[in-house]
Amino acid sequence: MKAEIIAVGTEILVGDIVNTNAQFLSERLFALGIDMYYQTVVGDNPVRLKEACRLAFSRADLVIFSGGLGPTDDDLTKETVAEYFHVPLLFHTEIVEEIKQYLNGRYPLSNEKQAYIPEGAQILHNAYGTAPGIILEKNEKIAVLLPGPPREIMPMFQDQVEPYLKAKSDFVMESKVVRLFGIGEAKVGETVLDLMNGSNPTVAPYAKDNEVILRISAKAKTANDAKSMIEETRKEIETRLGEYIYGYDEQTMAKTTAALLLDRGLTVACAESCTAGRLTAALGDVPGISSVLSESIVTYSNDAKMKYLGVSPKTLQAHGAVSAETAEEMARGIRKAAGADIGVSVTGIAGPDGGTEEKPVGLLYIGVCYQDEVSVLKLQLHGNRDKVRQGAVMHGLNAIRKRILA
Amino acid sequence: MKAEIIAVGTEILVGDIVNTNAQFLSERLFALGIDMYYQTVVGDNPVRLKEACRLAFSRADLVIFSGGLGPTDDDLTKETVAEYFHVPLLFHTEIVEEIKQYLNGRYPLSNEKQAYIPEGAQILHNAYGTAPGIILEKNEKIAVLLPGPPREIMPMFQDQVEPYLKAKSDFVMESKVVRLFGIGEAKVGETVLDLMNGSNPTVAPYAKDNEVILRISAKAKTANDAKSMIEETRKEIETRLGEYIYGYDEQTMAKTTAALLLDRGLTVACAESCTAGRLTAALGDVPGISSVLSESIVTYSNDAKMKYLGVSPKTLQAHGAVSAETAEEMARGIRKAAGADIGVSVTGIAGPDGGTEEKPVGLLYIGVCYQDEVSVLKLQLHGNRDKVRQGAVMHGLNAIRKRILA
Numbered sequence: 078m079k080a081e082i083i084a085v086g087t088e089i090l091v092g093d094i095v096n097t098n099a100q101f102l103s104e105r106l107f108a109l110g111i112d113m114y115y116q117t118v119v120g121d122n123p124v125r126l127k128e129a130c131r132l133a134f135s136r137a138d139l140v141i142f143s144g145g146l147g148p149t150d151d152d153l154t155k156e157t158v159a160e161y162f163h164v165p166l167l168f169h170t171e172i173v174e175e176i177k178q179y180l181n182g183r184y185p186l187s188n189e190k191q192a193y194i195p196e197g198a199q200i201l202h203n204a205y206g207t208a209p210g211i212i213l214e215k216n217e218k219i220a221v222l223l224p225g226p227p228r229e230i231m232p233m234f235q236d237q238v239e240p241y242l243k244a245k246s247d248f249v250m251e252s253k254v255v256r257l258f259g260i261g262e263a264k265v266g267e268t269v270l271d272l273m274n275g276s277n278p279t280v281a282p283y284a285k286d287n288e289v290i291l292r293i294s295a296k297a298k299t300a301n302d303a304k305s306m307i308e309e310t311r312k313e314i315e316t317r318l319g320e321y322i323y324g325y326d327e328q329t330m331a332k333t334t335a336a337l338l339l340d341r342g343l344t345v346a347c348a349e350s351c352t353a354g355r356l357t358a359a360l361g362d363v364p365g366i367s368s369v370l371s372e373s374i375v376t377y378s379n380d381a382k383m384k385y386l387g388v389s390p391k392t393l394q395a396h397g398a399v400s401a402e403t404a405e406e407m408a409r410g411i412r413k414a415a416g417a418d419i420g421v422s423v424t425g426i427a428g429p430d431g432g433t434e435e436k437p438v439g440l441l442y443i444g445v446c447y448q449d450e451v452s453v454l455k456l457q458l459h460g461n462r463d464k465v466r467q468g469a470v471m472h473g474l475n476a477i478r479k480r481i482l483a
Numbered sequence: 484m485k486a487e488i489i490a491v492g493t494e495i496l497v498g499d500i501v502n503t504n505a506q507f508l509s510e511r512l513f514a515l516g517i518d519m520y521y522q523t524v525v526g527d528n529p530v531r532l533k534e535a536c537r538l539a540f541s542r543a544d545l546v547i548f549s550g551g552l553g554p555t556d557d558d559l560t561k562e563t564v565a566e567y568f569h570v571p572l573l574f575h576t577e578i579v580e581e582i583k584q585y586l587n588g589r590y591p592l593s594n595e596k597q598a599y600i601p602e603g604a605q606i607l608h609n610a611y612g613t614a615p616g617i618i619l620e621k622n623e624k625i626a627v628l629l630p631g632p633p634r635e636i637m638p639m640f641q642d643q644v645e646p647y648l649k650a651k652s653d654f655v656m657e658s659k660v661v662r663l664f665g666i667g668e669a670k671v672g673e674t675v676l677d678l679m680n681g682s683n684p685t686v687a688p689y690a691k692d693n694e695v696i697l698r699i700s701a702k703a704k705t706a707n708d709a710k711s712m713i714e715e716t717r718k719e720i721e722t723r724l725g726e727y728i729y730g731y732d733e734q735t736m737a738k739t740t741a742a743l744l745l746d747r748g749l750t751v752a753c754a755e756s757c758t759a760g761r762l763t764a765a766l767g768d769v770p771g772i773s774s775v776l777s778e779s780i781v782t783y784s785n786d787a788k789m790k791y792l793g794v795s796p797k798t799l800q801a802h803g804a805v806s807a808e809t810a811e812e813m814a815r816g817i818r819k820a821a822g823a824d825i826g827v828s829v830t831g832i833a834g835p836d837g838g839t840e841e842k843p844v845g846l847l848y849i850g851v852c853y854q855d856e857v858s859v860l861k862l863q864l865h866g867n868r869d870k871v872r873q874g875a876v877m878h879g880l881n882a883i884r885k886r887i888l889a
Contacts, residue, residue, distance in 0.1 A: 086689075087687055088687065088689045088698075089506075090513075090522065091510070091513040091687075091700075092506045092507070092508070092509030092511070092512075092513055093510075093696075093698060094506070095501060095502075095503055096501075096505065096506070099495075099502065099524070100495075100498045100501045100502070101498070102498070103495070103497055103498030104499075105498070106498075107496075107497040107498055113496050113497075114496070114525070114526060114528070114531055115496075115523060115525055115531070116495070116496065116524035117521060117522065117523055117524075118505070118521065118522035118523075119520065119521055120520060122520070125520050125521070129521070147668060147669075148668070148669040149668065149669065149679075150672070150676070179865060181863060185667070185669045185670060186673075187669040187670075187672060187673055188669055204866075204867075205867065226690065228692070228866075228867075228870065281499065347760075349760070351767075352764070352767070353760075353763050353764050353766070353767025353772075353776070353779075354753075354759075354760025354761065354762070354763035354764040354767065354779060354781065355760065355761075355764040356760070357781050358758070358760035358764050360759070361758070361759025361760060361781075361783075361872070362868070362869065362872075364834070364836065364868055365836070366759075367783045367784070370759070370781075370783055371782075371783050371787050372780065372783060372786075372787035372790075373759075373760060373781040374778065374779070374780050374781070374791075375753075375760065375763050375767075375778055375779040375780070375781075376777075377773045377776055377777050377778060378773070378777035378778060380777060381777050381778035381821075384778075385778070385780075385791075428770070429770055430770065430771070462770060466767070466768075
């Protein structure tokens, strides 16, 4: 099967947003073994959208549209595709009910537009917005219409479009993501170069913020065959890079660390300076975390470090707020204040100002106090304020994980 | 002038990288007042690249290519465009010298390919890589060939392509972004429908997470003329939607609220339950915030709410942790504990579990204590855990902002 993607939206053509949907869809289609030769972006214009539609269907069997399903007059994807296929739009009262439920009883008149669906189409439920998705099959061509916002399109594609596409394929594609932390992409690439040159399974590395990801993909007659091919490659990667692997698939660092805490029944509390709550918030992203995380304190000021964490004024004076000594006392202090099993501290210089020659922007200390023992990690990160703070969160989570596993 | 962008690279089609170059180029071309109706992505395949080239030039005067200028055999953009224009490639010894200089004296044989340039083309210097850029004009069509890596294409476009394009244009384009909170895209669309139907200035809405953005763009002989056209439309939008406007251009909600706090010299402290540090972290994203934010506390558990914030056990027992009464006591408590001007509290049910009929997932209370007076906002948000928590942050920031401005 050949596919194309058409992203609809003037906001992409004028550069207001990055077309991340195209990357998401490309990655998923590739994983399904579906070929793609072209991607197109077109504005909210019916003539040009129709032309893009015609061109894409002349080259491909499956065209996935993202965007243009909203309630406003310039949202035209559904109308244009229906016209292209010569299919009328029918009003669905059950969609009105869904929209009402989503909008808490409200139902602005303009949303009425979203309750019209091309005749004969399959309706895709939208759990995160008012625009339903659509699958329309006619004359051996398939149009899949999806909403533009990433948080709407992603679950809709994974939960509803992928099973549909998988059912149409006569082989199975499986893939597994290996997540590595503490090693660069170039080094990972060198280490698994021979595996990357294979054609089935394929191994492809990607550098994400502060981590490297290896995707292993295999094509086979059955899911089990594909999975065992993947497992063999995974074992080989583990042999070479095991010390850097922290998780697989959707197990992000936050999820991995949270799962360890929940599994062992270990409580944790954080004392955050430069991350200002981001470390706690990252743990807080994981449902159910409140059973092992009852409190954390953001202590930007020295006063707050003394008041809540009992950091000694002498330590602050002698070594400064960004020091191994302060990180240690913060970790001990939060553990004691919270009565938690593990106390974690982060103190550092996020920038853009505040750096000195001795303590440059990006300098970080992370303390972990467990069973009354504190280990402090000193790091020098690079990049802007956001990157330094995000890096601090990843290192903080990893430090908790390593300490539990030690 | 009409333009199109063609991004060349199989790595985009398989989802390995996001096409951020397209956004960069779109934004810059829009600012230059150059219209763009289509963008295309095509793989490293000579037949399909030539077809994409032919199609783009049939619709546009200017086609900008990114990628495919590298030294390897699958880099084909230059060869394909030269063939399309029926122009030979000529060898340039001065490019060999530049590459040698860039590579510190080394000159791998494969780089020889990069020293060939279509006859009659303008060569663009690459300060951050070995691939020179190219501007080729023929038969009133312009091809601009740029390297793929963002750090190479960005300076090359800004420093060398923009002056070239500006010299060809006889008008200027300006734009302004209006940021709205507390109103949906559909309602905004209804309210400014007549303005959205205008052609100069244009007004275009789009929904971001928890906010709606309107972009006003105007084209004129001078920047001043364009700006005053925009200002007239902005005033009209303000008249209709002023109560929802919180900022303009790059002034996100976090930046707007932080700027107000910094401007008024008001200190703030947060007591967070379901947001688990995200509200404080959002303020912490803004450089310099530590002069008005010295501490915050994450209090997931009732114990922590009592211990740090002095929430009364009776209140918790009578009304529960997610209640207006608890939110009020939390806001008072954090203000007092921190000795801050403003105390903010967030308590709610982020889900996916923990909801009841009486207190469903998405129920939130936000308290703001200022000058010893507390106002509590009750909200019912929708969506998954992440969306509820992100919405809580936006509402929390907005509540601080509103209270200061009240």
